[in-house]
Amino acid sequence: MAFTLPLSPAKTLTATITQFPENPKTLILEQCKTTKDLNQIHAHLIKTRRLLNPTIAENLLECAAILLPEPMDYALSMFYKIDEPTSSAYTIMIRGFTLKQSPLEAILLYKKMRENSVEPDQFTFPCILKACSRMQALSEGEQIHAQIMKCGFGSYMFCENTLIHMYAHCGKVEVARRVFDGMSERSIVTWNSMVAGYTKSGYWEDVVKLFRKMMELDVRFDEVTLVSVLTACGRLADLELGEWISGYIEANGLKGNPTLITSLVDMYAKCGRVDTARRLFDQMPRRDVVAWSAMISGYNQASQCREALDLFHEMQRANVDPNEVTMVSVLSSCAVLGALETGKWVHFYIKKKRMKLTVTLGTALIDFYAKCGSIDSSVEVFERMHSKNVLSWTVLIQGLASNGQGKRALEFFNLMQEKNIEPIDVTFIGVLSACSHMGLVDEGRSFFVGMSRDFGIEPRIEHYGCMVDILGRAGLIEEAYQFITNMPIQPNAVVWRTLLASCKVHKNVEFGEESLKHLVRLEPTHSGDYILLSNIYASVGRWEDALRVRSQMKEKGIKKTPGCSLIELDGVIHEFFAEDNVHPFSKEIYNATEDMMKRIKSAGYVPNTAEARLDAKEDDKEASVSHHSEKLAIAFGLIKTAPGTTIRISKNLRVCTDCHNATKIISKIFNREIVVRDRNRFHHFKDGSCSCNDYW
DNA sequence: GTAGGGTTAG
Numbered sequence: 001m002a003f004t005l006p007l008s009p010a011k012t013l014t015a016t017i018t019q020f021p022e023n024p025k026t027l028i029l030e031q032c033k034t035t036k037d038l039n040q041i042h043a044h045l046i047k048t049r050r051l052l053n054p055t056i057a058e059n060l061l062e063c064a065a066i067l068l069p070e071p072m073d074y075a076l077s078m079f080y081k082i083d084e085p086t087s088s089a090y091t092i093m094i095r096g097f098t099l100k101q102s103p104l105e106a107i108l109l110y111k112k113m114r115e116n117s118v119e120p121d122q123f124t125f126p127c128i129l130k131a132c133s134r135m136q137a138l139s140e141g142e143q144i145h146a147q148i149m150k151c152g153f154g155s156y157m158f159c160e161n162t163l164i165h166m167y168a169h170c171g172k173v174e175v176a177r178r179v180f181d182g183m184s185e186r187s188i189v190t191w192n193s194m195v196a197g198y199t200k201s202g203y204w205e206d207v208v209k210l211f212r213k214m215m216e217l218d219v220r221f222d223e224v225t226l227v228s229v230l231t232a233c234g235r236l237a238d239l240e241l242g243e244w245i246s247g248y249i250e251a252n253g254l255k256g257n258p259t260l261i262t263s264l265v266d267m268y269a270k271c272g273r274v275d276t277a278r279r280l281f282d283q284m285p286r287r288d289v290v291a292w293s294a295m296i297s298g299y300n301q302a303s304q305c306r307e308a309l310d311l312f313h314e315m316q317r318a319n320v321d322p323n324e325v326t327m328v329s330v331l332s333s334c335a336v337l338g339a340l341e342t343g344k345w346v347h348f349y350i351k352k353k354r355m356k357l358t359v360t361l362g363t364a365l366i367d368f369y370a371k372c373g374s375i376d377s378s379v380e381v382f383e384r385m386h387s388k389n390v391l392s393w394t395v396l397i398q399g400l401a402s403n404g405q406g407k408r409a410l411e412f413f414n415l416m417q418e419k420n421i422e423p424i425d426v427t428f429i430g431v432l433s434a435c436s437h438m439g440l441v442d443e444g445r446s447f448f449v450g451m452s453r454d455f456g457i458e459p460r461i462e463h464y465g466c467m468v469d470i471l472g473r474a475g476l477i478e479e480a481y482q483f484i485t486n487m488p489i490q491p492n493a494v495v496w497r498t499l500l501a502s503c504k505v506h507k508n509v510e511f512g513e514e515s516l517k518h519l520v521r522l523e524p525t526h527s528g529d530y531i532l533l534s535n536i537y538a539s540v541g542r543w544e545d546a547l548r549v550r551s552q553m554k555e556k557g558i559k560k561t562p563g564c565s566l567i568e569l570d571g572v573i574h575e576f577f578a579e580d581n582v583h584p585f586s587k588e589i590y591n592a593t594e595d596m597m598k599r600i601k602s603a604g605y606v607p608n609t610a611e612a613r614l615d616a617k618e619d620d621k622e623a624s625v626s627h628h629s630e631k632l633a634i635a636f637g638l639i640k641t642a643p644g645t646t647i648r649i650s651k652n653l654r655v656c657t658d659c660h661n662a663t664k665i666i667s668k669i670f671n672r673e674i675v676v677r678d679r680n681r682f683h684h685f686k687d688g689s690c691s692c693n694d695y696w
Numbered sequence: 697g698t699a700g701g702g703t704t705a706g
Contacts, residue, residue, distance in 0.1 A: 095697075126698045158698045165699060193699050227701040262702040293703035328704040335705095363705045391705060398706075426706050 032063040035070060042078075057082055058089055065096030072100055087113070091124045098131040106131035107140055122153050129162040138170040161189050168197025173206075192224050199228045207232035208241065223260050230263040234270030242267040258284060262291045269298025289323050297329040305333035306573065309342060324350070324361045331364040335371035338650025338677055341571045343368045357385060363392045370399025373648060373675035373682045379408075390421050398430035401437055403682045404691035409434035410443075425457050432466035436473050437692070444470040465495050472502025477511050493522040500532050504539070512536040527553065527560045565633040566650040569640060576633055585636060592635040596670075600662060603669050634663065638670055646673040664688050 032038055042060060045051040051060070057078070065075035072093075079085060079093055090113045097106035110128045113120065120128070125148050132141035145163060153159045160183050167176035180186075180194045191214055198206040211229045214221050226245055233242035246264055254260055261284055268277035281287065281295045292315045299308035312330050315322065322330070327346055334343035347365060350357070357365075362385040369377040378399050385392060393416045400409035413431050416423065423431075428451045435444035448467050451457045464487050471480035480499055484491050496518045503512035512533050519529045530553045537546035553560075565576045576583055583589075637647035660683070667674050668688035676683045684691035 091697075123697045130698075161698045163698095187698090189699055192701085196699065196701070199701085222700095224699075224701045231702070259700095259702050264702090266702065288702095290703050295703090297703060323703085325704045332705070358704085360705050365705090367705065389705095395706060424706090429706085 032060075032067065035068060038063055038068060038070075038074070054082075054086065054089075058086075058092065061089060062092050065092050066099060072096055072102065072105070085118070087118050087121045087124055090118060091121070091127055094124065094127045094131060098127065098134060103131035103134035103137075107135065107137060120147070120151070122156055122159065125151075125153060125156075126158045126162040129159070129166045133162075133166045133169040136170050138172065141166045141170060155184065157183070157185060157187060157190070161187070161193055164190065164193040164197060168193070168200055171201065173197050173201050173203060186219075188220055188222060188225075191219060191221070192228075195225055195228045199231060202235070204232040204235040208236065208238065223254060223257050226254075227260055227263045230260075230267045234263075234267040237271050239271040239273070242271060258286060258288065258291065262288075262294050265291065265298065266294045269295070269302065272302065274298055274302045274304060287318070287320065289320055289326060292318075292320055293323070293326040293329065296326060296333075300329045300333045303336070305336045308333040309337070309339065309573075321353075322349075324355050324358055327355070328360055328364045331361075331368040335364075335368040337568075337573050338372050338566055338648060339568050339571075339573055340372040340374065340648055341568050343372060345571070359385070359387050359389050359392060362388070363395050366392060366399065367395045370395065370403060371677070371680070372650075373403060373677060373684065375399055375403040375405060375682075390416075390424055390427065393421060394424065394427040394430060397427060397434070401430050401434035402680050404437060404684065406434035406438035406440070423451075423455060423457075425451075425460060425463070428457065428459075429462050429466060432463060432470065436466060436470040439474050441470055441474045441476065461489060461492055461495065464489070464491070465498055468495055468498045469502070472499055473505065475502075475506050477503060477506060477508045481511050481514065491518070493519055493526065496522065497526075497529060497532075500529060504532050504536050507536060507539050509536055509540060509542070524556070525558055527558050530558065531560060567633040567636060568648065569636075574633075574636070576636070588639065589636050592639045596635050596638060596666065599669060600665055603665060634666060634674060637674075638666075638672065641672065643671040644673075646675060648675045648677075650677040660690065664690055 032041060038060075041063075042051075045056060045060065051057050061075055061078050061082075064070055064078060065072065075093065075096055079089065082089055090109065093109055094106045097103065097109065106128065110120075110124075110131070113124075125144065128144055129141060132138075132144065141163075148154055148156075148159050148163070160179055163179045164176045167173070167179065176194065176197045180190065183190060191210070195207055195210055198204075198210065207228055211221070211225065211232075213219075214225070226249070230242060230245055233239070233245070242264075245267075249255060249260060249264065261280060265277045265281050268274070268280065277295065277298050281291065284291060292311070296308050296311050296315070299305070299311060308329060312322070312326070312333075315326075327350060330346055331343055333339070334346065349355075350361070350365075355361070362381060365381045366378045369375065369381065378396060382388070382392065382396050393412065397409045397412050397416075400406070400412065409430060413423070413427070413434075416427075428447065431447050432444055435441075435447065444467065448459065448463065451463070452459060464483075467483060468480045471477075471483060477499070480502065484495060484499065487495075496515045500512055500515035500519065503509075503515060516529055516533045519526065523529070530549050534546045534549040537543070537549065567574050567576070574583065574585065576589075633649045634647060637649070641647060663674055663676065663683070663685050665688065666672065667685035674683075674685040676685070682691070
């Protein structure tokens with residue numbers, strides 16, 4: 001400006017204000033950039049008594065409350081000195097409090113404003129409604145809605161827009177929609193508020209419906225709209241609409257918006273197009289923590305857990321700090337892979353960075369430890385969590401049950417009810433599997449009946465499966481069979497397989513044959529089922545029949561699925577298949593296995609069980625332990641670990657009787673604690689015995 | 697003066 005004097009900025013400013021007393025507003029707002037400016041202008045205006053001018057006072061108040069990132073104290077001290085604050089002074093203060101994360105103060109001040117009989121105006125209402133949204137203060141919001149109507153601002157668009165936002169934020173999407181429908185005129189803010197409202201409540205179908213309506217009515221939408229719609233497409237697996245939006249983004253040059261691209265990545269991953277998602281992710285010039293998290297969670301949800309962990313390591317090399325959301329997906333992948341060391345490191349990192357242990361993160365940790373067989377750590381995390389929800393309890397109960405601690409699982413279930421936490425359907429899967437572990441048949445029956453009677457939860461196929469397991473394991477094979485035939489829903493392969501497995505344990509040929517009939521119909525190529533029946537025949541000495549089933553398998557071209565084990569060493573996951581000679585450690589393992597077998601045999605163990613003998617006849621060579629991949633992994637563990645250490649093996653196939661017995665002996669003669677994960681059940685071997693006493 | 701977006705546990 002021409003009149004600028006060579007003084008300090010503030011002095012320059014006070015000089016200009018003196019020169020233009022009639023219009024100080026823009027000057028104050030434009031020039032007041034720092035706290036120092038504010039102090040000097042404030043002092044000057046007091047000295048010249050011009051703060052008594054209400055307009056000037058309000059402008060300065062706006063600087064302190066809104067423009068500068070000051071705490072509200074300064075503005076408040078100024079506000080108190082105003083004799084009779086007008087509604088605009090109150091509005092400035094309400095806005096300031098909401099902006100500076102003190103919506104409660106905003107609401108209290110609004111109450112005071114009403115007590116002092118100051119009439120709110122059309123500017124006050126949107127501001128105070130925003131504070132209500134933040135606080136999720138529904139009843140206050142409703143009162144303000146009534147006041148808006150009384151004051152005649154009911155069809156004022158800014159008020160209506162904020163009403164939509166407030167209702168949606170307080171969980172009243174339907175009311176928000178009513179406000180929306182009642183509007184005679186809508187802006188893009190109106191539509192986006194409604195879309196965001198549906199998004200917040202997870203009403204994905206409504207998001208898409210509303211978006212289609214926007215297109216139908218030729219309403220303008222923007223990037224914010226598209227982000228919400230893409231999120232909805234991902235949740236609904238609506239790839240068609242997702243791809244259309246993708247094309248729109250391309251055609252309209254919106255690819256520079258990282259948030260938009262992240263939601264595209266998320267959409268593609270959730271629709272099963274993980275590779276497309278990855279290509280987009282790789283093309284992003286800058287990736288923030290959310291972009292990385294979206295891609296990692298994409299891999300995790302697509303069951304590509306190794307890729308998820310690889311990407312997590314890449315993220316660290318790229319020096320992007322993960323947040324608690326990232327960690328949830330990472331832990332979930334660790335749980336699937338049984339990657340205890342990696343997951344433990346994640347836990348350590350969470351503590352070191354003082355990350356907030358949210359309910360979700362805590363629950364992911366509980367689940368991770370449980371699925372890695374470290375059930376004590378699960379309980380420890382659970383006990384330390386400040387807030388828990390039904391899923392935290394459920395995951396813990398399931399974890400205890402699958403780790404052979406059925407009694408503790410039921411104790412936690414009782415405790416949960418004492419705390420008035422309503423169980424969900426999954427909770428009962430944990431409870432019922434705890435019963436099957438402990439052979440609690442009557443309790444199992446009564447939980448099964450009680451879940452629908454007392455909690456209104458209709459049993460799903462999984463619950464029926466649990467009941468079959470309970471009855472079958474307890475030797476009540478015929479009752480289990482009757483239970484299946486009386487089920488109100490169609491039994492699936494898992495249910496019949498459960499029965500078949502208990503027929504194996506109890507050497508029941510009749511119902512074993514019956515189960516296989518159904519299994520052949522439902523899943524004709526599932527090799528494990530034939531093997532199970534073949535082993536049932538073998539266990540009662542019917543070798544001819546046993547071999548007949550095996551040759552039937554061959555005729556049908558069904559191959560035995562190779563056993564597969566995962567073992568983590570120094571944070572690296574090694575994957576071994578039975579008869580593996582590809583893995584670089586194969587030779588080493590083979591030698592160790594041979595050596596191990598010698599020692600096992602000299603300790604008095606003879607591998608003489610049915611499956612081993614059958615395999616021997618089939619392959620025309622002596623049954624050796626080496627074809628059981630878990631034993632490969634154990635051998636691998638033995639050569640790499642010191643006595644006394646725990647060896648952990650994650651498996652995705654059943655542990656056979658043969659290897660179960662062998663592992664017991666190994667744990668004793670090699671002095672190792674061995675944790676074997678057989679799908680989602682655990683066997684803790686120590687000192688020659690196993691935690692599961694119901695299984696073999 | 698109003699909205700403001702993407703990643704999370706079974």
